[in-house]
Amino acid sequence: MNRPIPGTVEVSVRHILSDRTTGFLTRTRTITWKDNIYRVRRPAAGKESVELTCPVCDASLLAEVRTQSRTRRTGxxxxxxxxxxxxxxxxxxxxxxxxxxxxxxxxxxxxxxxxxxxxxxxxxxxxxxxxxxxGRRYNGVTLLDAPKPRRLHGIMPVRR
Ligand SMILES: [Zn+2]
Structure with missing residues (x-):
């Protein structure tokens, strides 16, 4: 079920619900979000843009996907x-x-x-x-563009 499929990559599209930093001397950052896992196809060469939809607010996010070999090299x-x-x-x-x-x-x-x-x-x-x-988490997928405020959304690697 969770096996990697060659030529694709799984990413988590996050919608940040709250991001609070509390405390004075020992600061604690609490971030809550809702996410959805998408499977993105990698291009055969170079890089490609894909559009992902936020699971919470339907905003469209533009991401850039790189090839497997390029991703490995960068990592x-x-x-x-x-x-x-x-x-x-x-x-x-x-x-x-x-x-x-x-x-x-x-x-x-x-x-x-x-x-x-x-x-x-x-x-x-x-x-x-x-x-x-x-380097360890680099998956070749980067967020290019998102509706403002941009901090509301993020694309994260999916850990196995
Ligand atoms: Zn959203």
Missing amino acids: VALLILAAVSVAVFLAALGYVIHEGGRTLPEGQSLPTLFPVSVVSVFVTFVAAPVLFLR
């Missing part, structure tokens, strides 16, 4: 970028700890590479998990 590329981010993070962190722990002679300032490394540590710390999750 792998995102995972490689995630791995590179982890490597940069570790290298920059090691450098910051090494350089920051040294006592500098009077009048000598830290090399320019130091602030660059500090920024790299923060950027890659955020980027690595995002890239990893994107």
